[in-house]
Amino acid sequence: MYQSTPSSATTDPYGATIEDVIDEFLVHYPEGDAAFLRRAHETARLAHEGQKRKTGHPYIAHPVNVTHMLAEYGLDEETLAAALLHDTVEDTDLTLDDLTRDFSPQIARLIDGVTKLDRIRYSTPQKAQAATIRKMVVAMAQDVRVLIIKLFDRLHNIRTVSALRPEKQRRVARETLDIYAPLAHRLGIQEIKHELEDRCFAILHPGPTTEIEHKLAARSPEREAFIEKMITELGGILSDAGIDAEITGRPKHNYSIYRKMVDQDRTFEEIHDIIGIRVIVATVADCYAVLGLVHNHWTPVVGRLKDYIAVKKFNLYQSLHTTIIGPDGKPLEVQIRTPEMHHLAESGVAAHWRYKEGADAGVLDWVDLRALTEDTDDPEEFLDSLKLDLYTDEVFVLTPAGDVKSMARGATAVDFAYAIHTDVGHRCVGARINGRLLPLSTPLESGDTVEVITSKAQDAAPSRDWLKFVTTSRARSKIKAWFTRERRIQALSDGRSALSTLLKKEGYGSEERSSMLEAVVGEFGKGDLETLLMAVGEHELSAETVAQKAIRLTQPEPVIPDDELFTPTRSRDTAEGPLVVVEGMDDMLGRLAQCCSPIPGDDIVGYVTVGRGVSVHRSDCANLAYLEGEPERIVDVSWPKDRVGGYSTWLQVEAIDRTQLLRDVTQIVTETGGNISASSTVTGSDRFAILKYEIELADPSQLPRMIADIEEVDGVYSVFRIGEVRE
Known part of the structure; x- marks a missing residue:
């Protein structure tokens, strides 16, 4: 069983050694091939030779520690070899072909699944991050070990994250809390989930973390006495009934307590159910017997009984949960399970792999990955859809035939229809829930029987209004895919028309226009002309930009002005003098680019536009990658x-929403000499808010202080200027 701290046998200053890995591996696989693991380690060691982590440790210490944790969970030698080599393709000269030749195609596939998409250029760092996660999750659909390796890789990175800059720490913690901790939960690896959550919570919210820890410590004597009293009392009841049981008590984890405070809008003192009792007994029959005894002795809280033994959860989890009014009138959760259930509850799919190696061991049905992949081209949209599946609990509903279907809590009849089949969803016109005709937007509850009514009409189609209330990623992606097909036809026509109109004005004929546009397809990263035309029709690319590029490639003198990328910001020349000085061109007008809004103090670069003077960008502007293709x-x-x-410039503030957050941020902007001329705020259902401000600056040198002060506002975890390239 995995321990959250290195074993006492490990004396190496950098953590586990390859011998620790092999010792643990042989505990689970006495006949395993230790020489194979030593060969994988030597390959990784030589590949990473001379490389160091931010901690100053030799790089090889990282994959060895990751592999040691996997070995403690009982993963097979193929997984351990892949873990030892998991960073070689990304960070060394080794290739997937090398690993296929020297080890096996399967090991190479596992490594490829956890390798970043660093060699592909995306328009924003957020898209690059989303694309990497999409790649990993799609690979996971074929072999769950991809994600198991990645989770332990992320766990070791979080344990050593203090070596990074504070901003990078927060970024890594935010991604981990949003994606990797929920994935660990979905895989049932609760030990990893809780450690990731608590470590990330401490990074993102050190104040609330310290407060919760202090208050837990202050209550510790009282809590321990309560737990001891409960264990003694329950132990006596079970002993009298002839049931052998292991009973333990525990407080909830820091992040779990924090979520209760946020979700229930309560203070720490108002959260009473922070203690849980776990009862482990030999058989399933004993589990139900214990439940009956608990309910006979204490008052159960109505609606809080959950039978995950009869209907196991998506992540293999099985247990009985009930909440009772315990000693001293305090609410208390009791979990009842067998030793096998407990092992799976803590280790999840990682333990399941051990017992169920084979074709179906890597298949997970908690998220329809194939549907997401087929219906969602944009990596950021894929990530949003994935989060819908990661952050939801379950309800269990019935078909008219009595089959049980697990749905996300809050799912509607339309979600249910798409869960049955895409065509059933598209043709859905009504639903009977428990025999009553109810609106399609009605949320489903556990135990509901749902009958979907479909239309036989040839033109039956989904409604855009459904997107306002569906909650599952499958339903959302299928509905969007249907309308996307319709929209693409229109976008193709609009894009072709817009470009034809512009090029026709410049005197180009039909055949000439087609050849010119074919020539610029690759310039915009599109695979074919049809995709380029759709991008123009959907306003992803401006027609002026594409036409201008087409003319530049075929004519010595460009004719059409550059697109709005080079539109000046609100800042402009006044009687006080020019905003920028163009070296060697006193009569040339300089304009500040809207995409990055440079201000004095920034390193800047000028780009000569057609008809609009010089567009001035920050040297770290994401758009310079495109502009530098024309160095002249x-x-x-x-x-x-x-x-x-x-x-003026734009700031983005990312924070946990709370009362008076906007007031506090606005006050700092004003106090540091700024004036907000435009703003927008988006707050998600998880209460994470993104605030964007256009700020006019009387003194640009005050901006660093402004950013630093905003970062100190309670709940704010990231502040940055829009348009900069972020790590």
Whole structure:
């Protein structure tokens, strides 16, 4: 069984050694091939030779520690070899072909599944991150060991994250809390889930973490006495009934307590059910016998009994849960399970793999990955859809034939229809819930029997209004896919029409226009002309930009002005003098690019546009990657020495929403000499908010202080200027 701290046998200053890995491996596989693991370790050691982690440790210490944790969980030698080698393709000269040749195609596939998509350029860091996660999750659908390796990789990274800059720590913690901790929960690896959550919570919210820890410590004597009293009392009851049981008590984890405080809008003192009792007995029959005895002795809380033995959860979890009014009138959760159930409850799929190696061991049915992949092209949209599945609990509903279907809590009859079949969803016109005709938007409850009514009409189709209330990623992606097909036909027509109109004005004929557009398909990262035309029709690309590029590639002198990417910001030249100085071109107008909003103090680069002077960008602007393809149009620019005011920039603030958050952020902007000229706020159902501000600056040198002060606001975990390339 995995322990949260290295074993006492480990004396190496960098954690586990390869011998620790092999010792643990042989405990689970006495006939295993230790020489194979030593060969994988030596390959990784040589590949990473000379590399160091941010901690200063030799790089090889990281994969060895990850592999040691996997060995403690009883993973097979193929998984352990892949874990030892998991960073070689990303960080060394080794290739997947090398690993296929030297080890096996399966090991290479596992490594490929956890390797970042660093060699593909995306328009934003967020899209790159989402694409990497999408790749990993799709690989996981074929072999769950991909995700098991990645989870332990992330766990070791979080344990050593203090070596990174504070901003990077928060970014890693945010991603871990949003994606990897819920994935650990979905795989049933509760030990990993809780450690990831608590460590990330401490990074993102050190104040609330310290407060909860102090209050838990202050209550510790009282809590221990309560647990001891409960264990003694329950133990006596079970002993009298002739049931042998192991009874333990525990407080809930820090992050779990915090979520209760947020979700229930309560203070720590108002949260009473922070203690749980776990009862482990020999058989399933004993589990139900214990439940009856508990309910006979204490008052059960109505609606809080959950039988996950009869209907196991998505992640293999089985247990009986009940909440009772315990000694001293305090609510208390009791979990009852067998030793086998407990092992799976703590280790989840990682333990399941041990007992069920074979074709179905890597298949998970808690998320329809194939549907997501087929219906969602955009990696960020895929990530949003995945989060829908990760963050929801379950209800169990019945078909008219009595079959049980697990649905996300809050799912509606439309979600149910799409869970049966895509065509049933598309043709759905009504639903009977428990025999009554109810609106399609009605949320389903456990035990409901649902009959979907479908239309036989040829033109039966989904409604856009369904997107306002469906909750499952499958339903949402299928509905969007249907409308996407319709929209693409229209977008293709609109894109072709817009480009034809622009090029026709410049005197290009039909055949000439087609060849010109074919020539620029690759310039915009599109696979074919049809995809490029749809991108224009959907306003992903402006028609002016595409037409301008097409003319530049075929004509020596461009004719059409550059697109709105180079539109100036609100900042502009005034009587105080020019905003920027274009070196060697006193008569050339310099405009500040809207995409990155540079201000004095930023390193800047000029780009000569057609008909609009010089567009000035920050040197870290994400759009420079495109502009630097034409070096002859890059010019030197500088800030005027005697100019201060008249500049503006955009900030993005990411925070946990709370009362007066906007007031606190706005107050700091004002106090540091800024004026908010435009703003927007988006708050998700999880209460994480994204605030965007356009800020006019009387003195741009105050911006670093403004950002630093906003970062100190309670609940804020990230502040950055929009348009910068972020790690």
